[in-house]
Amino acid sequence: MLQAAREAFAAEGLAVPLDEIAGRAGVGTGTVYRHFPSKNVLFEAVVADRLAQLFATVRGLADADDPGDAFFAVFREMVAAALFNRALCEALGSGETLRSMSTSRSAFRDALADVLRRAQDAGEVRADIGPADVVALVLACVAADGAGQQDGPGRMTEMIAGVFQPGLAGNETSSSVTGRVLAERHGALLDEAPAQYGPGACETCGTTIVAARTGRPARYCSSRCRQKAHRRRNQAGTDPTR
Numbered sequence: 001m002l003q004a005a006r007e008a009f010a011a012e013g014l015a016v017p018l019d020e021i022a023g024r025a026g027v028g029t030g031t032v033y034r035h036f037p038s039k040n041v042l043f044e045a046v047v048a049d050r051l052a053q054l055f056a057t058v059r060g061l062a063d064a065d066d067p068g069d070a071f072f073a074v075f076r077e078m079v080a081a082a083l084f085n086r087a088l089c090e091a092l093g094s095g096e097t098l099r100s101m102s103t104s105r106s107a108f109r110d111a112l113a114d115v116l117r118r119a120q121d122a123g124e125v126r127a128d129i130g131p132a133d134v135v136a137l138v139l140a141c142v143a144a145d146g147a148g149q150q151d152g153p154g155r156m157t158e159m160i161a162g163v164f165q166p167g168l169a170g171n172e173t174s175s176s177v178t179g180r181v182l183a184e185r186h187g188a189l190l191d192e193a194p195a196q197y198g199p200g201a202c203e204t205c206g207t208t209i210v211a212a213r214t215g216r217p218a219r220y221c222s223s224r225c226r227q228k229a230h231r232r233r234n235q236a237g238t239d240p241t242r
Helices: 002-015 019-026 028-036 039-060 069-084 086-093 100-122 133-145 155-164 172-184 187-193 193-197 223-236
Strands: none
Touching: 002 039, 019 028, 019 039, 039 069, 039 100, 069 100, 069 133, 069 155, 086 193, 100 133, 133 155
16 A cells, blocks of 8 residues: 555645555555555655665765765655655655655754764765755756656756856855756746646646636646746746746
8 A cells, every 4th residue: 555655645645536546555544544544644654665765875985985975875865755755755845745755854964964964074065065955956857857757866866966066156046056057957847847747747746736717727736836937937037927
């Protein structure tokens, strides 16, 4: 059941219907509810498992001989996982959904902070970057390279990773680099988003939108996604009325 949920959430994120998860698992919806009181609880179990795998990767690299290589290996692993697993991407960026998982998230952030600090002490990563910046840049990589792809981080991830270079400190901030990279990709992020996710999907995250009987078709699944799109348009210098 957990494996079926993992596959469903990886493909569709939190928007996947519970009956679809049950169908993938070959059980009834009632059976799912007996094990997991709600879809959020099941979602948290799936993401907690993936975070545990990432945590193990981070801990395994904590004492690597080359702190810089260790940090960038962790960063690319985080991007690769988030690119493939939309549920994990939502979890990394959520401040509300995973409140009951605060302990596991905290442990992961602490482990990430250790790897980051070692790389900074070795002069391989600029000193003004924090764990929260790393997570934000992971999400920027997902937006730039395209969530849902299975072939790992691409060119845009490598460009965004350049923000960690010590030589940029005091010259270019993580937000300015992210904005510049997203500006280069604004056509794919904005104009091509409906084609990427398909009709009836949120242009920001790809979540399926239930069509209204009247009015214009919705472009975003939530006000949060609408605000994200607005910020991206501002960063890219595009017309917000498009």
